[in-house]
Amino acid sequence: MPFETFIGLRYTASRKSGGNRFISFISLISMLGLALGVAALIVVLSVMNGFQKELRTRILGVASHAQITGSEGELEDWPAALADVSRHPRVLAASPFVQQQAMLSHLGQVKGAVIRGVLPDEEERVADFARHMKAGALHDLRPGEFGLILGAELAWALRAVPGDRVTLIAPQGVVTPAAVLPRMKQFTVVGIFEVGMFEYDAGLALVHLSDAQRLYQMEERVSGLRLKLDDLFAAPRVTQELADLLGRALRVSDWTKNHANFFRAVQIEKNMMFLILLLIVAVAAFNIVSTLVMTVQDKRADIAILRTLGASPASVMAIFVVQGTLIGIIGLALGVAGGVALALNVETVVPFLERLFNVQFLAKDVYYISDLPSDLHWSDVWIIVATSFALTVLATLYPSWRASRMNPAEALRYE
DSSP, X not given: OOHHHHHHHHHHHOOOSXXXXXXXXXXXXXXXXXXXXXXXXXXXXXXXXHHHHHHHHHHHTTSOSEEXXXXXXXXXXXXXXXXXXXXXXXXXXXXXXXXXXXXXXXXTEEEEEEEEEEOHHHHHHHSOOGGGEEESOGGGOOTTSOEEEEEHHHHHHHTOOTTOEEEEEEEEEEEOSSOEEEEEEEEEEEEEEOOSOHHHHTTEEEEEHHHHHHHTTOTTOBSEEEEEESOGGGHHHXXXXXXXXXXXXXXXXXXXXXXXXXXXXXXXXXHHHHHHHHHHHHHHHHHHHHHHHXXXXXXXXXXXXXXXXXXXXXXXXXXXXXXXXXXXXXXXXXXXXXXXXXXXXXXXXXXXXXXXXXXXXXXXXXXXXXXXXXXXXXXXXXXXXXXXXXXXXXXXXXXXXXXXXOOHHHHTTXX
């Protein structure tokens, strides 16, 4: 072991009385502060990852990984397009859909909504409506029966429950000698879903594909195809490959484009939280500066003796760099262990704290996500460790440099 490392370890582990005991106490506080900052960073980023994953899951439970639509909003030869995209190895399922605007009326309440015509069997393979149904099921939509499944907020606004008949007013009108009359049709509410995203719960209604085609006079045409991929994060690359494969006047989009602003905002918020919480780590790391400054003052005689025995300024500097780095490594190890343990058990710890203090952090009547999710990414942990370690080493440089510049004769004058 190099003597610089040996002496640095001795200084860190020293437990002498007097001023040295106080320095050891300050070293302990620096370790605990660094551990607390690192643990907080890991837990907060894991919770934000959990929220991001939960929201993504809820969005993709209704939306699709990718979507193919006609250039003018209609896809005529959709069976051929369906056969083409189904041959792609990354496409797990595809489903045709009709999507149009409408007004829904019930008990004097009128609300605008997006009407989506689907094939229940195919839609179940693309989206995950089953886990979001509060009443009824997607298979209750049968051709010719004009059934309707409403989002929970939309149903509440219309005061509609399963079994009620809701009037659907299509924007296309019927031309008569007297005037242009809106096309209207009564639908029976057969189900209600709640995704937890207001955009869908308050503005989406599902009908059978054939009923939507009849209502909007689309004959056999559809609005497009909804796709499910084997890897949702590969959607941008797969959609580009599908666009090249189809080679028609079709528009191919994916979930990252359709919800780009939302996910970009979440990512920016995560980055800003990382920078803000990194200040806690920085404060704890720079506490090491005060620890080393006091250690240098306490070891002036030792430094002078080492210099007179032939130790170079670089060796003296290395001694205190080793001491400060060791403090940082111990703090990092404690912080990573505590942060990872807490991040992996947030779903257990938070309910325990809620019961212990009789509080609820995320009230169900206020937040759509009432449980605190956590998704630990080891890449985030390594970034935190690397950044914190760099700050720790940086904090050791100035006190160590001052120690290396000490004049032995001046240090021993009053010894």
